[in-house]
Amino acid sequence: MTLTPADDGFAERLASSLPDNTLRRAEPRYLEEPRGRWHGCSGWVALPRSTDEASTILRACNDARVGVLPFGGGTGLVGGQIAPEGPAPLLISLERMNAIRAVYPQENVALAEAGAVLSDVQEAAREAGRLFPLSLASEGTARIGGLLATNAGGVNVLRYGNARDQVLGLEAVLPDGTIWHGLKRLRKDNTGYDLRNLLIGAEGTLGLITAAALKLAPIPAATGTALFTVAGPAAALELLAIARDQLGEGISAFELISRQGLDFLTEALPELRQPWPEPPDWCVLVELGLARGLDPEAALEELFAAGLEAELVSDGIVAQSEQQRQDFWAIRERIPEANRVIGAIASHDISLPLGAVPEFIARGAPVLARLGEFRINCFGHLGDGNLHYNVFPAPGRRREEHVNQRDEIKHAVHDLVHEMDGSVSAEHGIGRLKVEDLERYGDPAKLAAMRAIKAALDPRGIMNPGAVLRG
Amino acid sequence: MTLTPADDGFAERLASSLPDNTLRRAEPRYLEEPRGRWHGCSGWVALPRSTDEASTILRACNDARVGVLPFGGGTGLVGGQIAPEGPAPLLISLERMNAIRAVYPQENVALAEAGAVLSDVQEAAREAGRLFPLSLASEGTARIGGLLATNAGGVNVLRYGNARDQVLGLEAVLPDGTIWHGLKRLRKDNTGYDLRNLLIGAEGTLGLITAAALKLAPIPAATGTALFTVAGPAAALELLAIARDQLGEGISAFELISRQGLDFLTEALPELRQPWPEPPDWCVLVELGLARGLDPEAALEELFAAGLEAELVSDGIVAQSEQQRQDFWAIRERIPEANRVIGAIASHDISLPLGAVPEFIARGAPVLARLGEFRINCFGHLGDGNLHYNVFPAPGRRREEHVNQRDEIKHAVHDLVHEMDGSVSAEHGIGRLKVEDLERYGDPAKLAAMRAIKAALDPRGIMNPGAVLRG
Structure with missing residues (x-):
């Protein structure tokens, strides 16, 4: 079933049924992605101002069998927003639909259009005395539609x-142009299949999210941040279990950082302050957000004492100011930037059952050593079992020397992840980068169900063709 | 497309490919439901001991186009587990698959088979020092498979x-008998469509859940329970907002009870202790579960003081012992029992945007008054916007006198709920009772998508025929 390209004739016909300036030729920013691996084929971008206009656009594409490429903030790392080949799709960007339609502080709900930038939603929640807890490095650019379509972490x-988990309801345009009015602000609603969660994480292959009813949370009364030097990943996990026993749900973040990551920071970003005379082999960044009446600094000191007693931690620094807190977070959040300067051969966004993380780290290094001499920068969201496991050339070597090894490195890492009941895409999604991985590691019954659902909801195959499932 | 009945010939053929005693004639307990509205057609029940056996059973049913009726603990209130008409389906009960396969305290995960009873899962979690937070009146009977299939509240x-929200992964048998091995213990896994959430809440119409990886939570360090007399539903909501500001995520339950409910308890269950000399018009049961270092009793007193200051509450009693805590909960949890004694004309399990609850309650009474003289017992999970809105005859009248009014009462209540952006099935599901309501109030685009998904995943229409969607 071949798609028709979104050529000038199609664009002109579609434009005639929409307000002026809804379509234009796609500028370069719509055709690039952060890692520079792919370049989109040139073509047209549609910029609807309303859900009805988005509906008109999808209906026309469906009728003409023209592919549709939903484009959010353009920050995706797996090529879900880029079509490098095939008949040119029509890009559709909801950047003009960026209103935060309403905030309901009493209900802990905000209604945001899909084009709203994450940091704007966070800010609107904050102004209402609430927290929108979704937070990631690209939050100043990423848009709600893309964040939900990819189920961002x-x-x-x-x-x-x-x-x-932040979504109560959705409004979306289905592939044939019909609008699903599902923007409910309900905490409980058992009226039929969970279409909401089906669209979330489908990466734009089943429909176009146009707005969402988002859950807000209370803002923790007090926040505390610390860096603990731990004996290793297993010790870090034991420390997390102790923290949970002591603090219940008060742990907001628990991030693992290795010596390799700190050395890369020293090499690539020497201006960045690191608080140790000598970088530790392993450390964790712990952030607490506690209720009124509790002192995060005291809680972190108590946690450190328990960790010391159990021989899990050897050193700890509790942030004494907002500046120091930001410095600690900069260490964690600028690791990807340092990685780009050093130049990875292969990057892996993987997850494992929490208890399996130490074994995976222990087994990963010798598996890769069999393929050559590499440096591994393993860091990430330990509390979620989510590691960014990135492989770099040995000192003095260049990534270009290893281009031919990329696939074997990737397969070695992913084979091990799969063997240990993990996921080869924890938070970035499948996009176009991991279509083959999904075919290789995905459960056959699930893949068959996915194909059946895709054919049922998008029978003409127009939605983000080539992403997630092979066209 | 007509289904074939699961007659003796079919049962005998199927039995021959399974271990002895896997099939037997369905005893009465499989053919009854708690409200006594329907009675299932007699027939056969299959009791597999393993996922492979369940797969064999579904494959045979699919091949012969025999309907399959998944049966959990039998506690559903909307007839999802009862087939009163049509070709007799094969009942399938997973009560022999009731193992809790493993508990991982460090990961906060338990693996339970679908036949495990909820209270057993709660107990296994408790033994590991963790909490499995799903809790409802029928927890001593309801099984994990049914609780997930109906997305219980x-x-x-x-x-x-x-x-x-308690599920990380699922194992399930799809309608053609293929097994989906999705029992992952992962906190992040973005590898394709969310089949898990599609099966959860589908009420057995898309596949048979056989096991689940369940999330556990920390046990709160200290619990506190109180009954507050509030000025009305709006005051109760304001009190909830204050409680959230003061206590963050520490509020475990916030239940609304009306004078009518207390009067029914007095009438139907006079032995039940009520802690007031005179029942209040409206009260809320508040339960806190707080982290170490916080005193729930002090927190409840502080909340009461703030509520008094804002003229929201006029009286409050904090439970001073576990016995008193249980007494408070008995008031809330035995209301349904009192309701059954009094005899409702119509019961409604509805939800509303939180902020709309007071207006709904204010508008509901005059809407019903136009239809006759009734008593309304409105109670429920106020924190979720979920009301059980039950309509009873005036004192001295019998429900039988109003049988003809049932539908008009239901439509009046549901029309108002729908107009106010609520849901006509908050936590009980659609089953067979609310198929017509779903057709009447459901979003057409969503309904079309549901039918397409049903046809794609269960093309022969064998799974729980007649539930959720009309066959």
Whole structure:
């Protein structure tokens, strides 16, 4: 079933049924992605101002069998927003639909259009005395539609869950142009199949999310942040279990950082302050957000004492100011930037059952050593079992020398993840980068069900063709 | 497309490919439901001991186009587990698959088979020093498979979410007998469509859940329970907002009770202790579960003081012992029992946007008064916007006198709920009772998508025929 390209003739016909300036030629920013691996084929972008206009656009594409490429903030790391080949799709960007339609502080709900930028939603919640807990490095650019379509993760999943856990209702345009009015502000609604969670995480292959009813949370009364030097990943996990026993749901983030990551920071970003005379082999960044009446600094000191007693931690620094807190977070959040300077051969966004993380780290290094001499920067959201496991050339070597090894490295890492009941895409999604991985590691019954659902909801195959499932 | 009945010939053929005693004639307990509205057609029940046996059974049913009726604990209130008409389906009960396969305290995960009874899962979690927060009146009978298939709610949704929020992974048999091995213990896994949430809440119409990886939570360090007399539903909501500001995520339950409910308790269950000399018009049962270092009793007193200051509450009693705590909960949890004694004309399990609850309650009474003289017992999970809105005859009248009014009462209540953006099935599901309501109030785009998904995943229409969607 071949799609028709979104050529000038199609664009002109579609434009005639829409207000002026709804369509234009796609500028380069719509055709690039953060890692520079792919370049989109040139073509047209539609910029609807309303859900009805989005509906008109999808209906026309469906009728003409023209592919549709939903484009959010363009920050995706797996190529879900880029079509490098095939008949040119029509890009559709909801950047003009960026209103935060309402905030209901008493209900802990905000209604945001899909084009709203994450940091704007966070800000609107804050102004209402509430927290929108979804938080990740690209939050100043990423838009709600893309964040939900990819079920984004980030640093607060341990406490608040993934993007899907922040959603009460959705409004969306289905592939044939019909609008699903599902923007409900309900905490309980058992009226039929969970279409909401089906669209969330489908990466734009089943429909176009246009707005969402988002859950807000109370803002913790007090926050505390610390860096603990731990004996290793297993010790870090034991420390997390102790923290949970002591603090219940008060742990907002629990991030693992290795010596390799700190050395990369020293090399690539020497201006960044690191608080140790000598970087530790392993450390965790712990953030607490506690209720009124509790002192995070005291809680972190108590946690440190328990960790010391159990021989899990050897050193600890509790942030004494907002500046120091930001410095600690900069260490964690600028690791990807340092990685780009050093130049990874292969990057892996994986997750494992929490208890299996130490074994995976222990087994990963020798598996890779059999393929050559590499440096591994393993860091990430330990509380979620989510590691960013990135492989770099040995000192003095260049990534270009290893281009041919990329696939074997990826397969070695992913084979091990799969063997240990993990996931080869924890938070970034499948996009176009991991279509083959999904075919290789995905459960056959689930894949068959996914194909049946895709054919049922998008029978003409127009939605984000080539993403997630092979066209 | 007509289904074939699960007659003796079919049962005997199927039995021959399974171990002895896997099939037997369905005893009466499989053919009854709690409200006594329907009676199932007699027939056969299959009791597999393993997922492979369940797969064999579904494959045979699919091949022969025999309907399959998944049966959990039999506690559903909307007839999802009862087939009163049509070709007799094969009942399938997973009561022999009731193992709790493993508990991982460090990961906060338990693996339970679908036949495990909820209270057994709660107990296994408790033994590991963890909490499985799903809790509802029928927890001593309801089984995990049914609880997930119906996305059960209960009293802790405010804090911990619905049943679907307790699930990390599923194992399930799809209608053609293929097994989906999705029993992952992962906190983040973005590898394709969310089949898990599609099966959860589908009420057995898309597949048979055989096991689940369940999330556990920390046990709160200290619990406190109080009954506050409030000025009305709006005051109760304001009190909830204050409680959230003061206590963050520490509120485990926030239940609304009306004078009518207390009067029914007095009438139907006179032995039940009520702690007031005179029952209040409206009260809320508040339960806190707080982290170490916080005193729930002091927190409840502080909340009461703030509520008094804002003229929201006029009286309050904090439970001073576990016995008193249980007495308070008995008041809330035995209301349904009193309701059964009094005899409702119509019961409604509805939800509303939180902020709309007071207006709904204010508008509901005059809407019903236009239809006749009734008593309304409105109670429920206020923190979730979930009301059980039950309509009774005036004193001295019998429900039988109003049988003809049932439908008009239901439509009046549901029309108002729908107009106010609520749901006509908050936590009980659609089953067979609310198929017509779903057709009447459901979003057309969503209904079309549901029918397409049903046809795609269960093309022969064997799974729980007649439930949720008309066959």
